[in-house]
Amino acid sequence: MCRILLAFLRGSQKVASRKTRRLLDKSKTFHVTCGVTICVFSVLHVAAHLVNVLNFSVNYTEEFLALNAANYRGEDPRKLLFTTIPGLTGVLMVLVLFLMCTASTYAIRLSNYDIFWYTHNLFFVFYVLLLVHVSGGVLKYQTNLEEHPPGCFHPNTTLQEDIPVPGIFEEPFPEYAPEPFPAEPEPFVQNNVVRICTEEPKFQSHFPETWLWISGPLCLYCAERLYRYIRSYKPVTITSVISHPSNVLELRMRKENFKARPGQYIILHCPRVSALESHPFTLTMCPTDTKATFGVHLKIVGDWTERFRDVLLLRSSQDTEILPNFQQRNYPKLYIDGPFGSPSEESLNYEVSLCVAGGIGVTPFASILNTLLDDWQCYKLRRLYFIWVCREIQSFRWFADLLCMLHNKLWQENRPDYINIQLYLSQTDGIQKIIGEKYQVLNSRLLIGRPRWKLLFDEIAKCNRQKTVGVFCCGPNEISKVLHKLSNSSNSYGTRFEYNKESFS
Ligand SMILES: Cc1cc2nc3c(=O)[nH]c(=O)nc-3n(C[C@H](O)[C@H](O)[C@H](O)COP(=O)(O)OP(=O)(O)OC[C@H]3O[C@@H](n4cnc5c(N)ncnc54)[C@H](O)[C@@H]3O)c2cc1C
Ligand SMILES: NC(=O)c1ccc[n+]([C@@H]2O[C@H](COP(=O)([O-])OP(=O)(O)OC[C@H]3O[C@@H](n4cnc5c(N)ncnc54)[C@H](OP(=O)(O)O)[C@@H]3O)[C@@H](O)[C@H]2O)c1
Numbered sequence: 127m128c129r130i131l132l133a134f135l136r137g138s139q140k141v142a143s144r145k146t147r148r149l150l151d152k153s154k155t156f157h158v159t160c161g162v163t164i165c166v167f168s169v170l171h172v173a174a175h176l177v178n179v180l181n182f183s184v185n186y187t188e189e190f191l192a193l194n195a196a197n198y199r200g201e202d203p204r205k206l207l208f209t210t211i212p213g214l215t216g217v218l219m220v221l222v223l224f225l226m227c228t229a230s231t232y233a234i235r236l237s238n239y240d241i242f243w244y245t246h247n248l249f250f251v252f253y254v255l256l257l258v259h260v261s262g263g264v265l266k267y268q269t270n271l272e273e274h275p276p277g278c279f280h281p282n283t284t285l286q287e288d289i290p291v292p293g294i295f296e297e298p299f300p301e302y303a304p305e306p307f308p309a310e311p312e313p314f315v316q317n318n319v320v321r322i323c324t325e326e327p328k329f330q331s332h333f334p335e336t337w338l339w340i341s342g343p344l345c346l347y348c349a350e351r352l353y354r355y356i357r358s359y360k361p362v363t364i365t366s367v368i369s370h371p372s373n374v375l376e377l378r379m380r381k382e383n384f385k386a387r388p389g390q391y392i393i394l395h396c397p398r399v400s401a402l403e404s405h406p407f408t409l410t411m412c413p414t415d416t417k418a419t420f421g422v423h424l425k426i427v428g429d430w431t432e433r434f435r436d437v438l439l440l441r442s443s444q445d446t447e448i449l450p451n452f453q454q455r456n457y458p459k460l461y462i463d464g465p466f467g468s469p470s471e472e473s474l475n476y477e478v479s480l481c482v483a484g485g486i487g488v489t490p491f492a493s494i495l496n497t498l499l500d501d502w503q504c505y506k507l508r509r510l511y512f513i514w515v516c517r518e519i520q521s522f523r524w525f526a527d528l529l530c531m532l533h534n535k536l537w538q539e540n541r542p543d544y545i546n547i548q549l550y551l552s553q554t555d556g557i558q559k560i561i562g563e564k565y566q567v568l569n570s571r572l573l574i575g576r577p578r579w580k581l582l583f584d585e586i587a588k589c590n591r592q593k594t595v596g597v598f599c600c601g602p603n604e605i606s607k608v609l610h611k612l613s614n615s616s617n618s619y620g621t622r623f624e625y626n627k628e629s630f631s
Pocket of ligand 2: 407408425484485486487488489490515516517551552553576577600601602603604605608
C-alpha cells in the first residue's frame with residue numbers, strides 16, 4: 127500500500143469531498159479484496175494448468191510439436207512442473223502466495239505480527255517470479271493464419287479425423303506425395319470462399335506483457351519507499367520520556383520540518399531495540415507553527431514495547447506510580463516514518479462528532495483535543511461527544527490534565543456545551559475517583575460500567591435533530607462493531623450517523 131500517497135490525497139485540501147476521503151479510508155479493504163481476488167484467480171489458473179500439464183503428457187501427439195510442452199507421450203507431469211521455467215516459477219509463486227495468505231489471517235496478525243509482516247514483504251519475490259514466469263513462452267499463437275487458416279483441409283490428417291469433406295474433395299483422392307503439403311496450394315471451401323492452405327502452421331510465443339501491468343504500480347511503490355527512506359533517514363531528538371500509570375509511556379520529540387495533522391500516526395524504528403522491526407503509534411500531540419514538539423503515548427503490551435521502554439527508562443515504570451516520572455538520559459537513536467493518515471482526522475470536519483475511545487485507543491482523540499486546546503474556532507466542529515472507556519481508574523490520568531484544561535478553556539470562552547465528556551470505568555468493585563482535587567471536573571463525569579450505546583445514540587440524535595454526526599471509534603473491535611451497527615440503524619429524529627471505520631490489526 128502507498129500510505130504516503132494516501133495520506134497526501136487524504137489531506138483535506140487535496141480531496142474536496144468528504145465522501146471521497148471516506149472512500150480513501152477503505153483503502154485497506156480494497157487492498158484485502160485485491161489480495162483475495164488474486165488468490166481466487168490463482169487457484170483457477172493453477173487448476174487449469176495442472177489439467178493442461180496432464181493433457182500434454184497423456185494426449186501427446188507429434189502433430190503439433192511446437193504447442194506441446196511434453197517431449198513424449200506419458201512424460202511425468204511433475205517433470206514439466208519442476209524443470210521448466212513457467213512450471214518452477216509457478217510452483218514457487220503458489221508457495222509464496224500460500225505463505226502470504228495464511229500469514230495474513232487475523233489470528234496470525236494478532237498473535238505474531240512479525241510473521242505476517244515478513245511474509246507479506248514476499249510480494250516482491252512474487253512479482254519477480256511473475257516476470258520470469260511469462261518469459262518461458264509456453265503460450266503461443268499461430269503466425270501464418272493466411273497460409274494455414276484454422277480448420278483448413280489437409281487430406282492426410284483431416285480425413286482421418288472424420289471431418290466432413292467439402293464437395294470438391296468428394297472424388298477419390300489421388301496418390302499424395304510423401305511431403306505433407308502438395309506443391310500446388312489446396313483449395314478449401316468455407317462459406318463459399320475458397321481458402322488456400324499452403325504450409326504447415328507456425329507458432330510463436332506471445333510477447334510477455336505482464337511487466338506492462340505491474341511496472342507502473344511497482345515503480346510507484348518503490349518511489350514511495352525511497353521517499354520514506356530518505357524522509358526518515360535523520361533521527362529525531364527525544365526531548366522527554368514520561369512514565370504514566372497502567373504501563374504507558376509518553377515520548378516527546380522534535381524533528382526539523384516535521385508536520386502532521388491531528389489523528390495521524392507515525393512508525394517508530396529504534397535500531398537498538400530491533401534492527402528490523404518498526405511499530406506504528408498515533409500522535410497524541412502534533413507540531414504546530416509555534417511549538418515543534420510532538421508526542422506519542424505507548425502502551426507496553428509486547429516484546430518490542432517492553433524493550434523500548436527498557437532502553438528509554440533507567441528503571442521500568444510501575445503501575446503504582448501516580449505522578450508522571452521525568453527521566454533524563456542518553457536516549458537511543460530513534461527514527462520516525464510518516465505521518466500517515468487515519469479516519470480520525472475527519473472528526474474536525476463534522477459539525478457534530480462522536481469520538482469513542484477504548485483504553486489506549488484514546489490516542490488519536492488526544493491529538494484532536496490538543497488541537498482544540500490551541501484553537502477550536504477555526505474548525506467546522508461545533509459539538510464534540512467524547513466517550514472514553516477504561517478498565518483502570520489510573521488510565522484516565524494519561525490525559526486528565528488535557529481534558530481539564532480544555533474544559534476550563536471552553537468555560538472561559540463561554541462554550542461549555544462544546545464538549546460533552548463521559549468517562550466510563552468498566553471494571554471496578556466500588557465508586558472510585560480520579561485522585562486529585564484538580565480533577566474534580568472529571569470525577570463528576572465518571573460513570574461506572576460500560577456505556578449503554580443505544581441510549582447514548584438516542585440522546586445524541588435527540589439533541590442534534592436533522593444533523594449528520596460523524597462517529598469515530600478507536601479501541602477494541604467489539605466497540606467498533608456495536609457503533610457501526612448503531613450508526614447504520616435509523617432513528618426518529620432524522621439524525622444521520624456516519625461511521626468512520628478505523629482499523630488497526
Ligand atoms: C495505526 C496504529 C496506531 C497505533 N497507535 C498506538 C498508540 O498510539 N499507542 C499504543 O500504545 N499503541 C498503538 N498501536 C498499537 C501498537 O502498534 C502495538 O501495540 C505495538 O506495535 C505492539 O508491539 P509489541 O511488539 O510490543 O507487541 P506484540 O505483542 O508484538 O503485539 C501486540 C499487538 O500489536 C499488534 N502489532 C504488533 N506489531 C505491530 C506493527 N508493527 N504494526 C501494527 N500492529 C502491530 C499485533 O497485532 C498484536 O496484536 C497502534 C497500532 C496501529 C496499527
Ligand atoms: N489508535 C490507536 O491508536 C490504538 C492504539 C492502541 C490500541 N488500539 C486498539 O485499542 C485496543 C484496546 O487497547 P487496550 O488494551 O488499552 O484496551 P482494553 O483495556 O482491552 O479495553 C478498553 C476498554 O474497552 C472496553 N470494552 C471492550 N468492549 C466493549 C464493548 N463492547 N462495549 C463497551 N466497552 C467495551 C473494556 O471494557 P471491559 O473491561 O468490560 O472489557 C475496557 O474498559 C487494541 O486492541 C487495539 O486494537 C488502537
